[in-house]
Amino acid sequence: VVKQRSRADYQLYAKEMEKNTNELLLIETALRRAVEHDELVLYYQPQIDLASGEIVSYEALLRWKHPELGIVSPAKFIPIAEESGLIIPIGEWVIEEVCKQLWNWNEAGVSETVVAINLSAKQFQQPHLVDMIESLFNTYSITPSQIEFEITEGALQNAEEALVMIQRLKNLGVMISVDDFGTGFSSLMYLKQFPIDSLKIDQSFIKDVLNDKKDEAIVTTILHLAHHLDLSVVAEGIETLEQLEFLSRMNCQKGQGYLFSRPVHPEVLNRENQKS
Ligand code: C2E
Numbered sequence: 051v052v053k054q055r056s057r058a059d060y061q062l063y064a065k066e067m068e069k070n071t072n073e074l075l076l077i078e079t080a081l082r083r084a085v086e087h088d089e090l091v092l093y094y095q096p097q098i099d100l101a102s103g104e105i106v107s108y109e110a111l112l113r114w115k116h117p118e119l120g121i122v123s124p125a126k127f128i129p130i131a132e133e134s135g136l137i138i139p140i141g142e143w144v145i146e147e148v149c150k151q152l153w154n155w156n157e158a159g160v161s162e163t164v165v166a167i168n169l170s171a172k173q174f175q176q177p178h179l180v181d182m183i184e185s186l187f188n189t190y191s192i193t194p195s196q197i198e199f200e201i202t203e204g205a206l207q208n209a210e211e212a213l214v215m216i217q218r219l220k221n222l223g224v225m226i227s228v229d230d231f232g233t234g235f236s237s238l239m240y241l242k243q244f245p246i247d248s249l250k251i252d253q254s255f256i257k258d259v260l261n262d263k264k265d266e267a268i269v270t271t272i273l274h275l276a277h278h279l280d281l282s283v284v285a286e287g288i289e290t291l292e293q294l295e296f297l298s299r300m301n302c303q304k305g306q307g308y309l310f311s312r313p314v315h316p317e318v319l320n321r322e323n324q325k326s
């Protein structure tokens with residue numbers, strides 16, 4: 051009986067695997083065409099100065115509008131894009147799209163808008179990256195201080211190469227922040243050595259910051275550390291007023307979350323700018 055069941059289990063498992071592999075292949079094939087078929091869209095989520103309540107910047111977040119699947123979450127397709135190497139053309143599309151948007155906003159007189167762009171580890175390791183960015187800045191007359199690049203701790207693992215890359219980016223004049231801070235292979239060494247501008251506290255620590263003593267300790271410690279190292283901090287995933295009050299009391303500079311706004315299509319922001 052045991053044998054039979056394990057064989058049945060195995061067959062089920064194999065079927066499941068096959069299904070997953072097929073799904074992955076389907077997504078990969080579809081993703082390949084997404085760029086050319088204009089299925090990718092960038093949404094923008096405001097980042098708020100907690101003391102003044104003003105929007106100080108936006109994070110660009112990728113959305114894939116598949117004709118049949120509907121909106122596919124980046125959490126689902128970014129890993130596949132990384133695995134298949136498609137992240138390189140997709141990542142380049144993202145940077146160009148942000149530059150175009152900034153050019154439009156600059157033209158419309160919505161000046162000095164700052165946009166944060168996520169860079170995947172693979173993109174960050176591309177030697178060609180900095181030249182590509184520089185040429186896009188030239189094409190769209192972008193002031194480099196209008197751009198911030200968000201990198202995760204995973205991208206910093208090869209410290210020597212990462213340091214060279216960060217320095218080249220900083221020489222362009224952009225800002226660098228560490229995304230999902232505290233969830234990767236954190237090493238305090240890079241905070242000492244790398245010219246980083248800000249830390250983004252991962253939303254998993256913010257979620258229960260009011261009820262969980264450990265989350266509270268981690269968040270306050272990150273804030274102290276950042277203040278002492280003269281780094282700016284963004285708290286991610288603020289959903290309630292209580293979380294906002296706690297973070298303000300702890301002198302967290304910036305925040306981002308559904309309490310303020312979900313990521314929105316740029317048209318929504320254009321309409322709001324016209325209103326005010
Ligand atoms: P991330 O960079 O850490 O982005 C923050 C994520 O948290 C976004 O999910 C955002 O929609 C979500 N979020 C914001 N406020 C709240 C909140 O109050 N509550 C909750 N529960 N979630 C909130 P999203 O847009 O699904 O993106 C997921 C991840 O996909 C991003 O995490 C980033 O790692 C990656 N990603 C998105 N766009 C790009 C891109 O253009 N390039 C690369 N390489 N990665 C991207």
Ligand code: MG
Pocket residue numbers: 109168200229
């Ligand atoms: Mg991010």
Ligand code: MG
Pocket residue numbers: 229230250252253286
């Ligand atoms: Mg994050």
Ligand code: MG
Pocket residue numbers: 230
């Ligand atoms: Mg994340």
